[in-house]
Structures are given as structure tokens and as C-alpha cells.
Amino acid sequence: METISFTNMLSFSILLLFITFALCYLFKPHWPGKPNQPSLPPAPKPWPLVGNLPELIKYKKQSSVSHWMHSFMKEMNTEIACIRLGNVHVILVTCPEISREFLKKQDAVFASRPLTMATDVLSKGYMTTAFSPFGNQWKKMKRIMVSELLSKARHQWLYEKRVEEADNLVRYVHNQCKISDEGGLVNLRVAARHYCGNVTRxxxxxxxxxxxxxxxxxxxxxxxxxxxxIFTSLAYVYSFCVSDYLPFLRGLDLEGHETIMKEATRVMNKYHDPIIEDRIQKQRDGKIDEPQDLLDVLVSLTDDNGISLLSTNEIKAQICEIMIAAIDNPSNALEWALAEMLNKPETLQKAIDELDNVVGKDRLVQEYDFPQLNYVKACAREAFRLHPISPFIPPHVSVTDTTMGDYFIPKGSHVVLSREGLGRNPKVWDNPCEFKPERHLQGCNESKEVVLAEAELRFISFSRGRRGCPGVVLGSSMTTMLFARLLQGFEWRIAANQGSIDLSQRKGESFLAKPLHAVAKPRLPPSVYSFSR
Incomplete structure (x- = not known):
């Protein structure tokens, strides 16, 4: 019934579009002004006015939009494509060389963001760093994030808080092991997401x-x-919403996305807002002498006249963005990597052997050990490559006409780099669907450290450029600690009678179809876990 209603309403709306808004939404392709200029990238044939939105709607219901887009590119044998949604050209890229041209050589041209329903709701009207279009608001918030919240000095200042949550992770899993002498069954999805949420909070x-x-x-x-x-919000931030490409449909909420997004942000704000409002009042009352956390830092910022640099809504919106940005990537990588490693015990053992050689068994791994844990980090890199948190990175918007990879890219195009396409590109990776951490150690020696960020964009762990992730250091630390503590602190095995881990992916999402459960057993001396009592 819901599907019929949606289809009928969409058809009626498109009819209205033809009749009353034709002049506003007439297809106006940005063809090159000169005959000898290049054409648009390869594209499926668009419908008048709505472009390829019918296909988008069809595949959202049948399988997934990303599967349709990647299938089209494979059929066309192209690593750059143009799909028109409404009056917007969406440029898809699966080639590292072209990706580097987008985010390095022409980074300034693609420094803006689209105006979408989900980002509007989440950022309280584009007040934040990640989702604001290019302009003064974005520059202001980016400067605060880089210089005040995520600087090297601030990262060190917050060190003890990160250690405290790494210890609590071990305590939590250790408590699950007390069920029997053989250990206990642990939900790794809960453990990983809980740790990431704890660190961020x-x-x-x-x-x-x-x-x-x-x-x-x-x-x-x-x-x-x-x-x-948080994960509900992320699902809709990364999705293709019809009303983002036919804005006149926004108020109708035909797909129900806006209702879901508003409810998810309402839940987050229910927990955030009282804390934020109380802290702002304490700052006004002069009760914050020295900042104790990042919220203290934000509420204490002032301009040259001593006036608060950020409004209450700016603080609330930016806090919300920070919270959703720090949880999904590390937790998803851990779950996929450990699932793969449980099916390949030799890979799991290599990571454990490295931890024993570098750290030993008489203490828990610490952040100062990370430079020597190349194989552990290679396992994380391989999870980012093979099992990315989303099919695409958030779109970049071109602020002017340009040319890329011998193709014309019109002003206003939404450029999306494919995490799946880059990470599984057979021209770049041998046996791209195989989990093989060793591929990230090629050319690496004891003096060269493996890092989680991928500068050459052969896959994407953390995005780059002006719109790149400003929290690479924090994200890398959280990811490496999550991997290292769980692998060092416990023996992991598949539950009896289960066989191997099912690596099926949830339909339309990037997660394992079923949360990963594995049996954990302490592998270090009891004294190492003394804090867990």
C-alpha cells in the first residue's frame, strides 16, 4: 500500500512539474560552449526533466542505488560516469588518478557541499563543518575544528580520557568472559560501537x-x-533522497526520510541539549575556570570583543556532527576485519604475534606502541579498503565549470568518489575481493610506519582535501586502539557448531548482515586485568 501511494504521488507530482513548473525545471544540460570542448562523462540515457530518477527509485526498492550505479559503470567499462538526477549531474568516480585530480589538483573547484534534506536537518541549517556549503560559515567552523578542537596539542591534552575508555573496553569484554572457563560469547558490534561512543562522549x-x-x-x-x-542519521545522510533533486517535493516527504531524520536528531538532541545548555550557563556565570573537555572549549571561545564566538545553535549542531562522525568508521572496520580474520586463523595469529613481540603480555598496549604495530594497522587498512562504511563519500559540489579526465564537468555537479569502486578496483588491487593485509606492507620496512590514511586514494579511509576529515589523527588512534586492545587482550574463536563466519552484507547497507558474535577468553596474566574488577 505504501509503495502504491508513493508511486502515485510521485507520478502526480511529476505531471504537475510538466504543467506548472516546466520553465523552472526544464532540462538545461551544461554542454560545452565550444564545439571542440569535451563532452560529459558516459551516462545512462536520462528521462526528460527527471533524468535517471526513475531508475534510482526502482533500484532503491529492488536492491540498492550503489549496486545499480556500479553495475552501469562496469557495463560501460568506465571509471567516471555522469548520472543525471533531476537537473543535477552526479559524477561517479572509481579511478584513483581521477580522484586525485578532484581532491588534489582541483580541490578548490570542488570545495562546496550540496543542500540536502538530511544535512539541513542534522546541521541545523548548515551551521557545521562537514555539511555547510563553501562560504564564511564553513570557513569559521573549519578553523575552529582544526585549531581549537583537533590540534596536535589538544589531542595530547585528551590522552588520559582515551586511555580510560580503552581500559573500559577491556573491562567490558573481560566481564563477558566470566560465563565459563571456556570464555564467553561477545557481540563485537555492540563492543566496538560502545567503545567508539564512549571515547567520543x-x-x-x-x-x-x-x-x-x-x-x-x-x-x-x-x-x-x-x-x-546515530546510525539511523548516517544511513540517511549517505542515501540518495528524491526530494534533494526535485526540491519542490521536499515538503511532501514522499519517502518518509525527513520524518525519520527528524526523529533521529530529536533523540540525539534529547541527550545533548540539556548538557550543552547547562554548560553554556556555567560559562556565563563564570563557573568554568579551565576547560575539561571539548564542550568547555567551544562554550569558552570568544571574539576580540569578549563576545561568545559561537551561538547556542552552532554549538549544538557542531557537537552533533562530531558525535556522528567518530563512531561508524572504526567500529565497522573492526567488525568486518575480525570476521575475516576468524575465517583466516593464520591472519589473526600474525596480528597477535606482532602484539606479543612489540608489547608483550605483562601490560596492555598503549598509543606509544602504535608506530610498531604495522600488521595490526594493515588489517585495519584492509577492512577500510574491502568493507567501507558507505558506498560513496559525501558529495563535493563544483563551484565552476571545469574539465576532468578529458570530460566536461558542469558547475553545480555533485562529485562522489566511490569507496567501493576505488577499494575493489581490479586495475589497482590483485584479487580485490580477498582480505589480505599483507598487500599494505609491500615496500614497508621497520623504519617505515603504516598509516591508516591513504594519500593516493587507492581506497578511502578518511577523506582528503579542503573537505577532508579534520579528525584523521583521532580516528586513526581510536581505530588502532580498538583493534590492538581486543586482539591483544583476548583469544577469539568462532562459536562451537557455527562453522565459519557468514560474511554476507546487509541488503542496502555496508554492515555485516548479522552482528558478529565470537567467543572471547582472556590471554594475558590476571594482574593485567586488575582494573576490570
């Missing part, structure tokens, strides 16, 4: 829980509801 709010939490160190109802709202 500790850095931002100086607290682990919004509620009481659990005695075993695990998440309470509040944290579970909160994490669910």
Missing part, C-alpha cells in the same frame, strides 16, 4: 554514560538508543 562531555550504564561496563538503555539514532 568522554572527549566532548567528559562522561561515559548519559544514564547509569551497566555494572559490567556496557551500555545502558540511553546509550543504546543514542547509538541507534
Amino acid at each position: 568522554k572527549l566532548v562531555f567528559n562522561r561515559r554514560y548519559f544514564g547509569e550504564g551497566k555494572a559490567d561496563g556496557g551500555p545502558g538503555f540511553e546509550e543504546e538508543e543514542y547509538i541507534e539514532s
Whole structure:
């Protein structure tokens, strides 16, 4: 019934578009002004006015939009394509060389963001760093993020908070092992997301829980509801929404995306806002002497006249963006990597052997060990490559007409680099669908450190350029610690009678179809876990 209603309403809306808004939405391709200029990238034949939106709607219901887009590119044997959605050219890229041209050589041309329903709701009207179009607001928030929140000095200042949550991760898993002498079954998805959420809450709010939490160190109802709202928001931030390309449909909310997005942000704000408002009041009352967390830093910022640099809504919006940006990537990489490694015990053992050689068994791994943990980081890189958190990076918008890879790119185009296409490109990677961390150690020796960021864009762990992730250092630290603590602290095995881990991917999403469960057993001396009591 819902599908019929949606189809009928969309057809009626398109009819209205033809009749009453034709002049506004008439197809106006930005063809080159001179005959000898290049053409647009290869493209499926578009419908009048709506472009390829019918195909988008069809494949959203049948399988996934990304599968359709990648299938088209494979059929056309192209690494750059142009799909027209409404009056917007969406440029898809799966080639590292062209990707580097977008985000390095012509980074300034593609420094803006599109105006979408999801980013509008999430950023309170484009007040944040990641989702604001190019302009003064973005410059202001980017400067604050880079210089005030994510600087090298600030990263070191927050070191103890990160260690505290790494210890709590071990405590939580250790408590799951007490079920029997053979260990206990651990939900790795919960453990990984809980750790990432804990770290971010500790850095931002100086607290682990919004509620009481659990005695075993695990998440309470509040944290579970909160994490669910974050992943719901991320699903719609990364999705293709019809009303983003036919803006006159926005108020109708035909797909229900806006309702879902507003409810998810309402849940996040339910937990954020009271803390933020209380902290702002304390700052006004002069009760914050020295900042204790990132929220203190934000509310304490002032301009040259001593006036608060950020409004309440700017603070709320930026906090929300920070929280959703720090949880998905590390937790998804850990779950996929450990699933792959459990199916390949020799790979799992190599990572454990490295930890034993570098750290030993008499203490837990610390951040100063990271430079020597090349194989552990290679496992994380391989998870980012093979199992990215989303099919595409958030779109970049061209601010002027340009040429790229012998093709014409019109002003206003949405350029999306394919995480899947880059990471699984057979021209770049041998056996691209095989989990093989060793591929990231080629040419590496003891004096060369493996890093999680990929400068040459052969895959994408953290995006680059003006719109690149400003939290690469923090994200890398969280990811490496998550991998290292779980691999060093516990023996992991597949539950009895399960056989191998099912590596099926959830339909229309980037996660494992089923959360990863594995049996954990402590592998270090009891004294190392003394803090877990």
C-alpha cells in the first residue's frame, strides 16, 4: 500500500512539474560552449526533466542505488560516469588518478557541499563543518575544528580520557568472559560501537554514560538508543533522497526520510541539549575556570570583543556532527576485519604475534606502541579498503565549470568518489575481493610506519582535501586502539557448531548482515586485568 501511494504521488507530482513548473525545471544540460570542448562523462540515457530518477527509485526498492550505479559503470567499462538526477549531474568516480585530480589538483573547484534534506536537518541549517556549503560559515567552523578542537596539542591534552575508555573496553569484554572457563560469547558490534561512543562522549562531555550504564561496563538503555539514532542519521545522510533533486517535493516527504531524520536528531538532541545548555550557563556565570573537555572549549571561545564566538545553535549542531562522525568508521572496520580474520586463523595469529613481540603480555598496549604495530594497522587498512562504511563519500559540489579526465564537468555537479569502486578496483588491487593485509606492507620496512590514511586514494579511509576529515589523527588512534586492545587482550574463536563466519552484507547497507558474535577468553596474566574488577 505504501509503495502504491508513493508511486502515485510521485507520478502526480511529476505531471504537475510538466504543467506548472516546466520553465523552472526544464532540462538545461551544461554542454560545452565550444564545439571542440569535451563532452560529459558516459551516462545512462536520462528521462526528460527527471533524468535517471526513475531508475534510482526502482533500484532503491529492488536492491540498492550503489549496486545499480556500479553495475552501469562496469557495463560501460568506465571509471567516471555522469548520472543525471533531476537537473543535477552526479559524477561517479572509481579511478584513483581521477580522484586525485578532484581532491588534489582541483580541490578548490570542488570545495562546496550540496543542500540536502538530511544535512539541513542534522546541521541545523548548515551551521557545521562537514555539511555547510563553501562560504564564511564553513570557513569559521573549519578553523575552529582544526585549531581549537583537533590540534596536535589538544589531542595530547585528551590522552588520559582515551586511555580510560580503552581500559573500559577491556573491562567490558573481560566481564563477558566470566560465563565459563571456556570464555564467553561477545557481540563485537555492540563492543566496538560502545567503545567508539564512549571515547567520543568522554572527549566532548567528559562522561561515559548519559544514564547509569551497566555494572559490567556496557551500555545502558540511553546509550543504546543514542547509538541507534546515530546510525539511523548516517544511513540517511549517505542515501540518495528524491526530494534533494526535485526540491519542490521536499515538503511532501514522499519517502518518509525527513520524518525519520527528524526523529533521529530529536533523540540525539534529547541527550545533548540539556548538557550543552547547562554548560553554556556555567560559562556565563563564570563557573568554568579551565576547560575539561571539548564542550568547555567551544562554550569558552570568544571574539576580540569578549563576545561568545559561537551561538547556542552552532554549538549544538557542531557537537552533533562530531558525535556522528567518530563512531561508524572504526567500529565497522573492526567488525568486518575480525570476521575475516576468524575465517583466516593464520591472519589473526600474525596480528597477535606482532602484539606479543612489540608489547608483550605483562601490560596492555598503549598509543606509544602504535608506530610498531604495522600488521595490526594493515588489517585495519584492509577492512577500510574491502568493507567501507558507505558506498560513496559525501558529495563535493563544483563551484565552476571545469574539465576532468578529458570530460566536461558542469558547475553545480555533485562529485562522489566511490569507496567501493576505488577499494575493489581490479586495475589497482590483485584479487580485490580477498582480505589480505599483507598487500599494505609491500615496500614497508621497520623504519617505515603504516598509516591508516591513504594519500593516493587507492581506497578511502578518511577523506582528503579542503573537505577532508579534520579528525584523521583521532580516528586513526581510536581505530588502532580498538583493534590492538581486543586482539591483544583476548583469544577469539568462532562459536562451537557455527562453522565459519557468514560474511554476507546487509541488503542496502555496508554492515555485516548479522552482528558478529565470537567467543572471547582472556590471554594475558590476571594482574593485567586488575582494573576490570
